Amino acid sequence: MNxxxxxxxxxxxxxxxxxxxxxxxxxxxxxxxxxAEQAGTLGDYTAFCEVxxxxxxRCGVTPEAFTALVKADADDDGVARYFAEHxxxxxxxxxxxxxxxxxxxxxxEQARDEGYPES
Numbered sequence: 351m352n353x354x355x356x357x358x359x360x361x362x363x364x365x366x367x368x369x370x371x372x373x374x375x376x377x378x379x380x381x382x383x384x385x386a387e388q389a390g391t392l393g394d395y396t397a398f399c400e401v402x403x404x405x406x407x408r409c410g411v412t413p414e415a416f417t418a419l420v421k422a423d424a425d426d427d428g429v430a431r432y433f434a435e436h437x438x439x440x441x442x443x444x445x446x447x448x449x450x451x452x453x454x455x456x457x458x459e460q461a462r463d464e465g466y467p468e469s
Contacts (some may be wrong), residue, residue, distance in 0.1 A: 354385060354423065354424075354425045354426070356382075356385035356386050356388065356389035356391055357382050357385065357386050357391070357395075358386065358391040358393075358422035359383065359386040359391055359392050359393040359395050360383070360390075360391055360392075360393035361393075363464040363466075364379045364383050364386070364395065365378040365379050365382055365458050365469075366378075366379065366460070366461065366466040367379045367401070367449060367460055368450070368457060368461075368466070368467075371426055371429060371430050371433075372429075372430030372431075372433055372434055373433075373434065373441060373442055373446075374409075374430075374433055374437075374445065374446065375446050375449045375450055376401065376402070376405045376445070376446075376449045377405075377429065377430070377433060378426065380397075380405065380406075380416070380427050381420060381426065383395050383396070383397040383402070384397045384398075384416060384420045385420055388417075388419075388420065388421060398413050400465050401448075401449060401453050401456060404448050404452075404453075405445050405448055405449055406445075407445040408435075408441055408445035408448050408464060409433065409437045409441050409442065409445045410436070410437060410438075410441050411433070411436065411437065417435075419432055432452070
């Protein structure tokens with residue numbers, strides 16, 4: 351694993367919620383926010399917002415387990431591998447649907463606010 355440097359979310363945005371990490375949307379953004387929280391550079395973001403909690407719940411991964419994974423210095427490949435190994439395809443699809451369909455309006459607002467493409 352490569353050592354990950356936490357993003358400074360006081361000065362830049364986390365990755366888009368639509369950006370995939372492995373086969374999961376939202377996962378890269380969540381990893382950015384939790385890494386920043388652990389580094390004290392979260393800024394105005396909330397690591398485990400409603401969308402993040404719903405995403406993890408549908409994956410069957412607790413916030414505590416995710417925090418421990420990131421704290422163990424898991425890089426993006428390690429996070430993606432963990433989710434590929436521990437989350438069933440059905441849960442993965444439900445989590446992606448939660449983000450992309452059930453929270454589509456939130457994603458649109460996020461894209462506008464942070465300058466990401468809206469689709």
